[in-house]
Amino acid sequence: MNQVLQFKSALREAVPSSAYLLEDEAQRAYEADWRGIVDNPSVAVLLPGSVAEVSAMMTLCASHDIAVVPQGGNTGLAAGAVPVGNLPQVVLSLRRMNKIRSVSPVNNTMEIEAGVILQAAQEEAARFDRLLPLSLAAEGSCQIGGAIATNAGGIQVLSYGSMRNLVLGLEVVLPDGRIWNGMRSLRKDNTGIDLKQVFIGSEGILGIITAAALRIFPRPKKALTVLVACDSAHNALRVFLETQQACGSDLTSCEYLTQAGLDLVHHHLPASRPPFQESHPAYVLMEMSSLDTAADLPARLEPLLMRLHENGIVRDVIVAQSESQRLALWQLREALSEGERAAGGAVKHDVAVPVAGIPQTIAAIERGLPEVAPGARLNIFGHLGDGNLHVNVMPPAEVAFGDFLAQARRVTAFIEENVIGAGGTFSAEHGIGQLRVESLKNHRAPLELELMRAIKGAIDPQWMMNPGKVLNQCN
Amino acid sequence: MNQVLQFKSALREAVPSSAYLLEDEAQRAYEADWRGIVDNPSVAVLLPGSVAEVSAMMTLCASHDIAVVPQGGNTGLAAGAVPVGNLPQVVLSLRRMNKIRSVSPVNNTMEIEAGVILQAAQEEAARFDRLLPLSLAAEGSCQIGGAIATNAGGIQVLSYGSMRNLVLGLEVVLPDGRIWNGMRSLRKDNTGIDLKQVFIGSEGILGIITAAALRIFPRPKKALTVLVACDSAHNALRVFLETQQACGSDLTSCEYLTQAGLDLVHHHLPASRPPFQESHPAYVLMEMSSLDTAADLPARLEPLLMRLHENGIVRDVIVAQSESQRLALWQLREALSEGERAAGGAVKHDVAVPVAGIPQTIAAIERGLPEVAPGARLNIFGHLGDGNLHVNVMPPAEVAFGDFLAQARRVTAFIEENVIGAGGTFSAEHGIGQLRVESLKNHRAPLELELMRAIKGAIDPQWMMNPGKVLNQCN
Numbered sequence: 001m002n003q004v005l006q007f008k009s010a011l012r013e014a015v016p017s018s019a020y021l022l023e024d025e026a027q028r029a030y031e032a033d034w035r036g037i038v039d040n041p042s043v044a045v046l047l048p049g050s051v052a053e054v055s056a057m058m059t060l061c062a063s064h065d066i067a068v069v070p071q072g073g074n075t076g077l078a079a080g081a082v083p084v085g086n087l088p089q090v091v092l093s094l095r096r097m098n099k100i101r102s103v104s105p106v107n108n109t110m111e112i113e114a115g116v117i118l119q120a121a122q123e124e125a126a127r128f129d130r131l132l133p134l135s136l137a138a139e140g141s142c143q144i145g146g147a148i149a150t151n152a153g154g155i156q157v158l159s160y161g162s163m164r165n166l167v168l169g170l171e172v173v174l175p176d177g178r179i180w181n182g183m184r185s186l187r188k189d190n191t192g193i194d195l196k197q198v199f200i201g202s203e204g205i206l207g208i209i210t211a212a213a214l215r216i217f218p219r220p221k222k223a224l225t226v227l228v229a230c231d232s233a234h235n236a237l238r239v240f241l242e243t244q245q246a247c248g249s250d251l252t253s254c255e256y257l258t259q260a261g262l263d264l265v266h267h268h269l270p271a272s273r274p275p276f277q278e279s280h281p282a283y284v285l286m287e288m289s290s291l292d293t294a295a296d297l298p299a300r301l302e303p304l305l306m307r308l309h310e311n312g313i314v315r316d317v318i319v320a321q322s323e324s325q326r327l328a329l330w331q332l333r334e335a336l337s338e339g340e341r342a343a344g345g346a347v348k349h350d351v352a353v354p355v356a357g358i359p360q361t362i363a364a365i366e367r368g369l370p371e372v373a374p375g376a377r378l379n380i381f382g383h384l385g386d387g388n389l390h391v392n393v394m395p396p397a398e399v400a401f402g403d404f405l406a407q408a409r410r411v412t413a414f415i416e417e418n419v420i421g422a423g424g425t426f427s428a429e430h431g432i433g434q435l436r437v438e439s440l441k442n443h444r445a446p447l448e449l450e451l452m453r454a455i456k457g458a459i460d461p462q463w464m465m466n467p468g469k470v471l472n473q474c475n
Numbered sequence: 476m477n478q479v480l481q482f483k484s485a486l487r488e489a490v491p492s493s494a495y496l497l498e499d500e501a502q503r504a505y506e507a508d509w510r511g512i513v514d515n516p517s518v519a520v521l522l523p524g525s526v527a528e529v530s531a532m533m534t535l536c537a538s539h540d541i542a543v544v545p546q547g548g549n550t551g552l553a554a555g556a557v558p559v560g561n562l563p564q565v566v567l568s569l570r571r572m573n574k575i576r577s578v579s580p581v582n583n584t585m586e587i588e589a590g591v592i593l594q595a596a597q598e599e600a601a602r603f604d605r606l607l608p609l610s611l612a613a614e615g616s617c618q619i620g621g622a623i624a625t626n627a628g629g630i631q632v633l634s635y636g637s638m639r640n641l642v643l644g645l646e647v648v649l650p651d652g653r654i655w656n657g658m659r660s661l662r663k664d665n666t667g668i669d670l671k672q673v674f675i676g677s678e679g680i681l682g683i684i685t686a687a688a689l690r691i692f693p694r695p696k697k698a699l700t701v702l703v704a705c706d707s708a709h710n711a712l713r714v715f716l717e718t719q720q721a722c723g724s725d726l727t728s729c730e731y732l733t734q735a736g737l738d739l740v741h742h743h744l745p746a747s748r749p750p751f752q753e754s755h756p757a758y759v760l761m762e763m764s765s766l767d768t769a770a771d772l773p774a775r776l777e778p779l780l781m782r783l784h785e786n787g788i789v790r791d792v793i794v795a796q797s798e799s800q801r802l803a804l805w806q807l808r809e810a811l812s813e814g815e816r817a818a819g820g821a822v823k824h825d826v827a828v829p830v831a832g833i834p835q836t837i838a839a840i841e842r843g844l845p846e847v848a849p850g851a852r853l854n855i856f857g858h859l860g861d862g863n864l865h866v867n868v869m870p871p872a873e874v875a876f877g878d879f880l881a882q883a884r885r886v887t888a889f890i891e892e893n894v895i896g897a898g899g900t901f902s903a904e905h906g907i908g909q910l911r912v913e914s915l916k917n918h919r920a921p922l923e924l925e926l927m928r929a930i931k932g933a934i935d936p937q938w939m940m941n942p943g944k945v946l947n948q949c950n
Contacts, residue, residue, distance in 0.1 A: 178922055180922055184898065191906075218723050290723075294775075300769075354660045425665075431666075448667075451670055454933035470667050
């Protein structure tokens, strides 16, 4: 404990008191993940306001052997941004580093600090008639740095790629406090090992991302949103494939949901109206967009959907006729998680398979689950075009969520086995955090883990960055 | 030398003779880079036909302390795939690993071995009505593995990204001979440090890429190619910006060239006709494409170019009216390097700056060069939309290229300083190889090099992979 006392005293001396929380009730808000699954104590919460302060704090932590947990908006689903176990550790929140340094509509780039809220960044880009395409449910509170550290995905990956694809440059504070300035705003730069790629998606185990240069895009001038009803996941996939074949990157979103999900939404939001008079087993929510102000998007999409309807692949279609109809359709998708939570919660999975394997994977899960967890209810939704499904398992109607948790490990093992067997992954966009460390060990070859550990050890030789997340040092 | 003799004897015992060249005149063809700048001896040339053979050979090399130089099509411009100095080293050519393992038009992916020629891969994708968008001058002889190891660029990066953006999975043989199977064909996979990113663009200094899973795309159904004449680089850039704003990712290529370049082409290919009656200082070659068979691309582009013409930004335009006209326009671009070589050669640079900085960078180089190398002639061309310029410097008309080489270092230093000063990079798509090792040391922070060395050391602790390329061990 001497080490911790010395650290606290050094912190008080070195850093203005506005930049940390120490023995303060407010610390608690940073220590638990928002889902309430993990809650462990920190020695202090650090709130740096500049990269120089991050650097000074990291140096202090390194010299006192205090581990560091970087935290953005703390909206992750794998508890990657909160303390683990009982190590002496600080939470380092980037929230005060929230400046947009510059926007260049000519370069189509913006330089932005890690603590900027994603939605604020989107809005700033929009002021310049530009699009920052990363878009996800937590955009009102997640931060850019966290989105980079977790390689966030969301609803426009199909056309614009994940966060990795948007990052041109990074500023990173290393575990020893040194600052790597890799803030280049270049489309091409083949000069040795591409260091930024190592930090993107590494979930804070290598250093603290303090700023980034991001790509932005001309802002689409037209959008068309449709909800398509199908009799099966198989036909839902065909709708996607035919539409992508016809529209390419103009198809900016393609989401999958089921009647089970819609029922959760309607129960939670009684004001939301069922989109169709009948129920259907599978739905596809698609959005096309175009920069061309003269583009006739309905003329491109409707004949295609008509043909699919005639062939029995599509059962019914709603084409949004106004912005409010468009938002109403999207609300059905966006309220899925909320509806699920309101109904008591679910054991969540974020899997991906090669796109062609989606129907078989869903079928195998639907077929096998009753044996693994009799009566459990599935809510499957996700990013059809990316092969990314959120396979969420709710307890039987009469069972409380807390009582269902005893079966969670078995359910998760069952789903992960199915997905891995289909050439897929057990974590598509949520990452590993502390909740999927076992899954990573189970499903990746020892050599792959050894390579990750070698890179981790090369950049953080003392293993002080975000301990207990992604990898453990010894096995 | 005992070590080399023992290695040769072990090679003869362990590997069928069809899989190597040893004390054979044919070795010579693998030892020099195609530009004839570097030519150093190898102990042997290894020609594995399978990943198992690569693994066995790497194990053999590791146990005998023989360095390994991976080689694809040997079309690189930085001598990264040929031996350096007098180390005991083998060239390991991937040319016999040239199978296309599978193509899935549903997943839009293909699995392909490293030795497949890029053009063969493009053609295989086309058989499935798919596009492998990587396209560059050397596509008839460069190999997929080399294109990944160098993160190759080319003429469609604007819309589809560099090679990095096309790679979903990799199979890699490590320096100690172990095989990492990372051949996942997934759009999303956030499971720890993304190892493939470390190998992509690392120029063979970390391991041997033996196969890859690549993204392919629906094949465009329509294309429109135009050549635009402008009075300056400044206005050329405006043409690009306005077109991209209007067309987004439908603008798949945007290339820059000058009258000096056209003159070289016409001199070399007398049958090629000057595109315009008059000469112009700057030209932009643009291609739009669309999946929409009903798309009216001229209706989208021509009014825009008309407006730019009325505003004095565009001087003249040629719109290709047929496939043969389209190919004739592209030939002007593609014959630039050939024309330059036929005229005696140039000191070449492959730089990138933020797009907005292109005109100023070109102006600064044009202004300053006469002092650095009086009478030297510039041939600047490249990928305008990516900010990527090939700044090639030819000797004064009366000076032989060989005599000009004495000034090459000074010329290169001058150009690199200008580019770095503009926030740019000295190597956009050609990489470091052995020709830009000094530049990397000069222009990157010591901390950045230290991080690269740390990663190199973590994966290749004996520094046996592609020695003398990208990084040196000690400084």
